[in-house]
Amino acid sequence: xxxxxxxxxxxxxxxxxxxxxxxxxxxxxxxxxxxxxxxxxxxxxxxxxxxxxxxxxxxxxxxxxxxxxxxxxxxxxxxxxxxxxxxxxxxxxxxxxxxxxxxxxxxxxxxxxx
Amino acid sequence: xxxxxxxxxxxxxxxxxxxxxxxxxxxxxxxxxxxxxxxxxxxxxxxxxxxxxxxxxxxxxxxxxxxxxxxxxxxxxxxxxxxxxxxxxxxxxxxxxxxxxxxxxxxxxx
Numbered sequence: 036x037x038x039x040x041x042x043x044x045x046x047x048x049x050x051x052x053x054x055x056x057x058x059x060x061x062x063x064x065x066x067x068x069x070x071x072x073x074x075x076x077x078x079x080x081x082x083x084x085x086x087x088x089x090x091x092x093x094x095x096x097x098x099x100x101x102x103x104x105x106x107x108x109x110x111x112x113x114x115x116x117x118x119x120x121x122x123x124x125x126x127x128x129x130x131x132x133x134x135x136x137x138x139x140x141x142x143x144x145x146x147x148x149x
Numbered sequence: 150x151x152x153x154x155x156x157x158x159x160x161x162x163x164x165x166x167x168x169x170x171x172x173x174x175x176x177x178x179x180x181x182x183x184x185x186x187x188x189x190x191x192x193x194x195x196x197x198x199x200x201x202x203x204x205x206x207x208x209x210x211x212x213x214x215x216x217x218x219x220x221x222x223x224x225x226x227x228x229x230x231x232x233x234x235x236x237x238x239x240x241x242x243x244x245x246x247x248x249x250x251x252x253x254x255x256x257x258x259x
Contacts, residue, residue, distance in 0.1 A: 039192075066245055077236070078193065078249040127192050134245060135181075140192030 037062050037130050039141035047147045048118055055114045056144045058128035063108035066131040068138070069101070073124045084111040084128075118148045153237045158254045161227045169222040169253055171237030176217050179242045184211065184222045186233040187252070193236065196222065232257045 038061040048054050058067065067084040082103055083091040090103035105111040115122050125143040154172040161167045173182065184196040197204055197211045199220075204211040210223040224231055234252040 068246070070249075077251050078247075080246060080248060083246070129192075129247075131245060135242060137195045137198075138245075138247060139195070142192050 036137075037064060037132065037139040039128060039130055039139055041126075041128060041141040041144050043144060044142065045145040045147075047149060050119050050148055052118055053114055053116045054118065054146065055112050056126055056128075058111045058113070058130075058141055060109045060130040060139075062132070064130035065108070065133050066138075067105060067111045068129045068131075069103060069111070069113045070127045070129065071124045072127060072143070078127065081113070081126075084113075115146065118146075120148045122146065123148045153239060153250045155235075155237055155250060155253045157251065158256065160256045160258065161224075162258050163229060164226050167224040167227045167231070167255065167257075169224075169235050169237075169255065170219065171221070172219045173237070173239055174218045176239055177241070180239040181242060182211065182213060182217075182220050183238040183240050183247065184209070184235060185238065185247075185249075186231075186235045188230075188233045193249075196235070198240075227255075227257045229257050229259065231255065 040059050042057045069081040070078040072078045080093050081096045084103050084105040086105045102114045125145050127143045129138045129140045131138045181198055181200050183198040185193040186196050187193045197209050199211045212221045234254050236249050236252040238247050240247050
């Protein structure tokens with residue numbers, strides 16, 4: 036199994052600013068993913084974070100709004116850029132050891148944009 | 150991406166078995182059936198997964214219909230700690246992406 040931590044756990048931000056969320060895994064993982072969970076809703080996949088190359092974004096999500104980095108096999112960041120109140124959500128990362136294995140999720144970052 | 154359909158909510162009494170249904174009529178041959186659950190204020194937690202055969206682990210059992218168009222997650226004896234939202238998810242073996250549906254909110258009463 037993998038243990039995943041996220042920083043910050045929560046934040047309150049002003050509209051127009053940007054926030055970078057960090058995701059750290061306690062072991063090397065092949066795949067890392069970023070999700071958004073809006074209040075009272077299910078999880079929506081934002082993108083697959085690829086090590087050493089650009090992330091693969093799902094429909095409705097773009098790199099300019101959600102730039103992602105993945106410098107190595109245990110770490111990734113998601114930036115929420117030029118925030119608006121509609122970006123208020125929980126952002127979660129997950130890691131997967133190898134193809135076909137279980138995904139492990141972080142506890143999430145709770146973001147409120149005023 | 151193939152879709153799943155689950156009841157919005159279910160209720161159970163403590164120490165009783167719980168059967169959580171999931172329909173996935175558009176499942177493809179390479180789709181695995183995953184179940185995750187999300188406890189309040191936590192990230193999702195893996196429960197069980199399978200392809201064609203029924204599966205058992207320490208947390209639950211997964212019963213998969215012969216045509217694979219539906220499956221049932223079985224909690225053999227519900228506890229208060231099992232109260233959570235349970236997600237049935239189809240994952241393509243080639244991409245490993247998990248596309249979450251709306252899930253079933255399970256309430257467990259003492």
